[in-house]
Amino acid sequence: MASKFASYGQNYTSLLHLFLLLSSVLTSSSDLSFNFYAGSCPVAEFLVRNTVRTAFSSDPTIPGKLLRLLFHDCFVQGCDASVLIQGNNTERSDPGNTSLGGFSVIERAKNAVEIFCPATVSCADIVVLAARDAVEASGGPVVEIPTGRRDGRVSVAADVRPNIIDTDFSLDKMIESFSSKGLSIQDLVVLSGAHTIGDSHCNAFDGRFKRDSKGNFELIDASLDNSYAETLMNKCSSSTSLTVSNDPETSSRFDNQYYKNLEERKGLFQTDSALMEDNRTRKIVEDLASDEESFFERWRESFVKLSMVGVKVGEDGEIRRSCSSVN
Structure with missing residues (x-):
């Protein structure tokens, strides 16, 4: 009781x-x-x-x-x-x-x-x-x-x-953009949780790779998990117009898996990975990854502000x- x-x-x-x-x-x-x-x-x-x-x-x-x-x-x-x-x-x-x-x-x-x-x-x-x-x-x-x-x-x-927001923005540029709309750093991290659903074209994140002399992708972004990067490179090798799920785990469900993915270095975009690499946002990511209800509560607030x-x-x-x- x-x-x-x-x-x-x-x-x-x-x-x-x-x-x-x-x-x-x-x-x-x-x-x-x-x-x-x-x-x-x-x-x-x-x-x-x-x-x-x-x-x-x-x-x-x-x-x-x-x-x-x-x-x-x-x-x-x-x-x-x-x-x-x-x-x-x-x-x-x-x-x-x-x-x-x-x-x-x-x-x-x-x-x-x-x-x-x-x-x-x-x-x-x-x-x-x-x-x-x-x-x-x-x-x-x-x-x-x-x-x-x-x-x-x-x-x-x-x-x-x-x-x-471009997918290769630094955290400082994202904060500046959100701030210009009256949105806080917490709003930035919470609203980035929108990437728990949806798909994106390969050319939105292909800057994390480069082509070698044989035309194959090579990982150049150390913030990305190697096995996840391999999956992305295999998927996108034939065409950058193909799409992949933003969330490799629960792509059709709106949940807090996005933040768990960030902890495992599986953020699709550079802007996703940036949230886990900076002290200003890392703790918020960790909190949301551990508590889905907290994510939902903060989503309600940040979504209304947006x-x-x-x-x-x-x-x-x-x-x-x-x-x-x-x-």
Whole structure:
């Protein structure tokens, strides 16, 4: 009985902490709120969740794609769905975004919502909700998300490269990038846990290897486990356009295995390995590797903070009729 009360107390404290965090965030973005669509479109979140789960049932790579789509949206122009806009010189056309996926899922969710609630639910909210639901569908934590974001009207390819994280960034460059979005070092380590699901093309990490005179790969990154490196080199030897799982152990499940992989020097990207090689982040990695519930609790907090980066409200944006173009 005592252990049950102790567990209840810990959960209560975590929920209280999350509530206080969200309260402070929402104070500065008063037009966002929980159940924002309760009166105008009460089926909105159900429709998005159902669309994500249906897509996931036929394509297990969808959760990773939706989660990556959110990161690439929020880090450029804020969480305003500007990455969805099609056209020449838009964010979506930039080489840094050409490997993104999940667009069709967002469009299907938007189409479903438009049938019941035309011109009411923003694409920006749908992108955030879809990423949230993708994590939950993969076995991750349930996250309550404030909604009410407006869609951006500007999408410029030149804004992409200065804002997204490249897979060969140093820890200092990652910290600088996250800090510019109002995210902490802890947020950086926790949100990197998104790599517990999803796939990546070989050319995203081939800088960790070099070709010898016979055209075979050789490992040049000492931070990578030799046997894991051998597996990657064999997989990618024929073509750098092939894909591998971000997490070699539990690739389709959102869990804390990513951090266990880092402890075993099996981080796919240089940016992953960097987290284990620096005193500023190593202890956080070790804590998350040893306690999945702690990872889930911190994920809830960091994910909400990510979803609030550069949000547009009121007259700052619009509600797009189609997510791929401005009104």
